[in-house]
Amino acid sequence: MEVTLQQLTKQFGSKTALNGVTLKWEEGVQGLLGPNGAGKTTLMRLLATLLSPTSGSATIDGVPLKEKHAIRELIGYLPQEFSFYPGMTVVEALDYLAILSGLDAAARRKKKINELLEAVNLENHRKTKVKALSGGMKRRLGIAQAMIHEPKLLIVDEPTAGLDPEERLRFRQLLAGFSANRVVLLSTHVAEDIESSCREVTVLTKGSVPFQGSVAQLAEQARGKVWAAEMDSSEWHMANQSFNIVSAVAKGSRMSVRLLSDSPPLPGAEAAEPTMEDGYLCLVKAGGSLQ
Numbered sequence: 001m002e003v004t005l006q007q008l009t010k011q012f013g014s015k016t017a018l019n020g021v022t023l024k025w026e027e028g029v030q031g032l033l034g035p036n037g038a039g040k041t042t043l044m045r046l047l048a049t050l051l052s053p054t055s056g057s058a059t060i061d062g063v064p065l066k067e068k069h070a071i072r073e074l075i076g077y078l079p080q081e082f083s084f085y086p087g088m089t090v091v092e093a094l095d096y097l098a099i100l101s102g103l104d105a106a107a108r109r110k111k112k113i114n115e116l117l118e119a120v121n122l123e124n125h126r127k128t129k130v131k132a133l134s135g136g137m138k139r140r141l142g143i144a145q146a147m148i149h150e151p152k153l154l155i156v157d158e159p160t161a162g163l164d165p166e167e168r169l170r171f172r173q174l175l176a177g178f179s180a181n182r183v184v185l186l187s188t189h190v191a192e193d194i195e196s197s198c199r200e201v202t203v204l205t206k207g208s209v210p211f212q213g214s215v216a217q218l219a220e221q222a223r224g225k226v227w228a229a230e231m232d233s234s235e236w237h238m239a240n241q242s243f244n245i246v247s248a249v250a251k252g253s254r255m256s257v258r259l260l261s262d263s264p265p266l267p268g269a270e271a272a273e274p275t276m277e278d279g280y281l282c283l284v285k286a287g288g289s290l291q
């Protein structure tokens with residue numbers, strides 16, 4: 001199973017949201033990182049056949065994107081904002097969706113729904129109305145609906161936003177478990193989601209892909225460009241205007257700062273070990289999305 005994109009382009013009038021993206025995703029959780037407006041949702045909606053490309057092509061498990069009916073059987077999609085039959089119970093909603101996805105036999109549906117409820121840990125809420133679920137539970141129900149027909153490509157947009165740390169962990173484990181023999185495309189702003197569960201990361205900025213590789217390789221993009229320094233308030237003021245600050249912690253009257261710079265930013269600054277987030281910031285900065 002693999003997903004391939006060949007010069008995939010989407011324009012909205014004169015705005016190019018996705019600009020000739022060519023890449024390949026193999027089985028596992030694939031992280032998608034990019035600043036707001038980079039084109040992530042556009043890319044996910046193209047793969048979900050909710051949008052048509054302006055030019056270029058893509059295949060999912062060898063099936064061309066333009067074969068919409070076949071593609072829809074291969075994909076599951078959990079968008080950022082999703083709404084769900086609020087007046088139904090959890091089981092009723094999943095049963096209804098299972099019927100829509102073509103699971104006709106009642107016994108098979110029951111078995112599948114029981115498996116999913118266990119996987120997303122909602123067995124104790126079978127009879128709870130969807131509108132009465134917490135935000136995290138709704139997200140888990142959302143992932144259950146996206147998995148119901150066992151898609152080869154599962155697309156999830158910011159699934160851990162608004163979840164507490166325990167829920168986030170559970171969610172990441174669920175996605176990792178599901179990703180055997182499948183591709184899970186995970187769009188997130190949470191570095192920890194990527195670091196802890198992704199086989200590879202794809203960075204999208206201004207509709208293009210400047211990087212695809214492992215978490216460690218992404219960190220390497222910032223090697224030699226991350227500096228740690230202790231500063232007084234006037235140095236801090238200067239640094240804040242001149243450099244991309246990664247983090248700053250006040251220690252009494254001084255600041256302990258990590259920043260990005262191609263050369264040593266001030267006397268006494270020490271080269272620091274880069275993290276994945278540093279590598280990402282270097283790429284996004286090079287693309288002009290930060291000043």
Ligand SMILES: Nc1ncnc2c1ncn2[C@@H]1O[C@H](COP(=O)(O)OP(=O)(O)OP(=O)(O)O)[C@@H](O)[C@H]1O
Binds near residue numbers: 012
């Ligand atoms: N239907 C549309 N009509 C016009 N422009 C659009 C449309 N959809 C998206 N865009 C533009 O395309 C670009 C990419 O948008 P997209 O929503 O894909 O970005 P994103 O990376 O998902 O951002 P975010 O993280 O904020 O959701 C943006 O400049 C956006 O304004």
